[in-house]
Amino acid sequence: MxxxxxxxxxxxxxxxxxxxxxxxxxxxxxxxxxxLAELATADSGPDHGRLARITHALDDLADAVDDEDARESIADAKASVEAYRETVDGV
Known part of the structure; x- marks a missing residue:
């Protein structure tokens, strides 16, 4: 899947x-x-805790990069992670 x-x-x-x-x-x-590529095809999906850590890491990366295109791509990645997180049961 x-x-x-x-x-x-x-x-x-x-x-x-x-x-x-x-x-x-x-x-x-x-x-x-x-x-993220590994999580996308793993047998089971990540839980809320893992997704929260990923989101936090993306925030840190967005703060670190200087390139505007890179920041936009990171923001798009974060939006995709958040969209997936909405489908995860729990919290």
């Missing part, structure tokens, strides 16, 4: 990593993109 919102978030972060000016930011974005 593919979780399309998480796959979209991964794609947005991949675009942000390409747009990032700083190599460290590029690496962090790429790693977060990979993590």
């Amino acid at each position: 593919v979780r399309e919102d998480l796959r979209a978030a991964s794609d947005h972060l991949r675009a942000a990593s390409v747009a990032a000016d700083d190599p460290d930011d590029e690496q962090r974005l790429y790693e977060q993109s990979d993590a």
Whole structure:
């Protein structure tokens, strides 16, 4: 089962990593993109706690990058994660 919102978030972060000016930011974005890609196809989806940590990490990344295109892609990724989170049972 593919979780399309998480796959979209991964794609947005991949675009942000390409747009990032700083190599460290590029690496962090790429790693977060990979993590979301794995969650998109895992046997079970992430819980609210994991999604909250991802959202927090995306906020930190958005604050760290200087490139406007990268920030927009991170915002799009966060919106996709939040859209998926709305479908998760619990809290």
